[in-house]
Amino acid sequence: MRCPSLARLAAIACSLAAVAAIAAPSADRDQVRERLQALLPGMSPADFALGSAAFDEGLRAQIEQNAGAASPVLEEGARIWKRKFRDGRSLASCFPNGGRRIAGAYPQFHPRLKLVMTLEMAINQCLKIHREALLETADPKTMGAVTAYLRSLSDGRRIAVRVPAGAQASFEQGRRFYFSRLGQRNFACASCHVQGAGKRYADAALSPAIGQATHWPVIRDGMAVSLQGQIRECLERMGAAPFPAGSEELNNLEYFLTYLSNGLAIKANAWRAPRAAP
């Protein structure tokens, strides 16, 4: 009689531990949201989804004026997306609904490979399965264009990234990265995008951590710049050697950062002003 009870207790304890582990990421998100709302009263997470444009009327007007800037990128992305492989399939055939309404679930944890899979990795996995040449993760003309197109198929859909129990270590690495001071200038991502959100650095408004994952890629100088591309630019400004695009470090950071935006609508391909010369 005692043994079955013990077993049942152990099972309950196990499930509670799993729930507690899964609850931790949402506690992280709540903490960041509370901090941002205290710093930026009167703004909602939906406002945060505009990124730096939420604090800059001039930028919002420029975004409207440049509404068509993404068109050539999207056309090229659609061409790559629909191109027939040698076996007659295409990238579109690898994803549910031909890729529509799926981007909000990425990055996602791959339980068998035990790693975070980004949208770019899923695209290359498809190419690999069909024995096609892989795309260079950091190439804006190919991978940038096709992810711009693929994410545009999810415009308006809410981000819904899941962190299952097995993904805790990856999520935690991403979280630590976001809050760790790095490089010669000793900034953390959070220094600017949590602590300094809404303020201006080098005359540009700093986007809040929540919402940053909604509008990538951004279109700058006619090119798609991925979230990891933007992070790499930040790392350079911090005086840190940037991790390569597609590295485990940046994939986990993207995982954490995207989870922070859960519940917000995707609005891919936001126009941004060209970078000023240093």
Added chain:
Amino acid sequence: MRNLAALVLAAAAAALPAAAAPAPTGAELFARSDKGFCIACHQVPKGAGPATRSDLGPALEGRRMRELGRAALRAIVVDPMRANPGTVMPPYGRHRILDDAEIDRVVDYLDALP
């Protein structure tokens, strides 16, 4: 031997422009993105430097700088985290972003702000 002399002369001539280049002023160190780039976070009074809307750090004005005094100002530029562990200001001395002489010139500039 003649070739060696020519080589030495050429090397000396090549070294001359670098040696003759004037050291950046405190104001330049304050504004240059490859140096202090303090202007990225701080505004300064009109006429004392480029006008910006940057406000990640507090606006700087001469009266406050002189209240702090040169020693405290220098200590902040060298390592602001000693006085304020939560600050986002870079540790210009501790992380060797600026050398001692450059920090002195930045402090001169701050101390002389209107």
